[in-house]
Amino acid sequence: MAGRTDAGVHARGQVAHVDLPREVWAEHHTKLLKRLAGRLPRDVRVWALREAPDGFNARFSAIWRRYAYRVTDNPGGVDPLLRGHVLWHDWPLDVDAMNEAARRLLGSTTSPRTARSGRAPPPSGPSRN
Known part of the structure; x- marks a missing residue:
């Protein structure tokens, strides 16, 4: 079982778990x-x-x-090594408007479990790539 992410989304630091009998873990965890x-x-x-x-x-x-x-709105496009990780627009982006919209969304998708825990993720503001 793993935490969910949407199809086509890259995940780093994804956590998964497998239920193993204790004796299997004890015998094989160093080789696993x-x-x-x-x-x-x-x-x-x-x-x-x-x-x-x-x-x-x-x-x-x-x-x-x-x-x-x-x-990015870089006229040269996206670095080929990042093409699967960056969306390119061929018109100028209004970064101030994007940042304002992002500020309004921060925390809006907090899961009920996170809300109950009273713990929020570390802050990370919008930035321009």
Whole structure:
């Protein structure tokens, strides 16, 4: 089970969990990371494994999420190495209007679980890429 993201969206720092019998974890946890690296597609990496507390659920236990939207109006287009991560517009962007609109949206999609926890994600303001 993993936290959800929309189709076509890149995720970094995604958390997932697998329910394993304790004896399987105890016997295989030191080899599991390397085995996953050999089995997963090249665009999916697992950087660390750890035992989660009882009742943990990657989808429902999240206390915050951060989203980054990258848009450019650079006349030369988008750096080819970033083309899957940046939206290009061929007209000038009104960055002040975009920042004002973004300020109005901050916190508007707070999940009920996050609202109950009283903990907010670290602040990160809109920026121009």
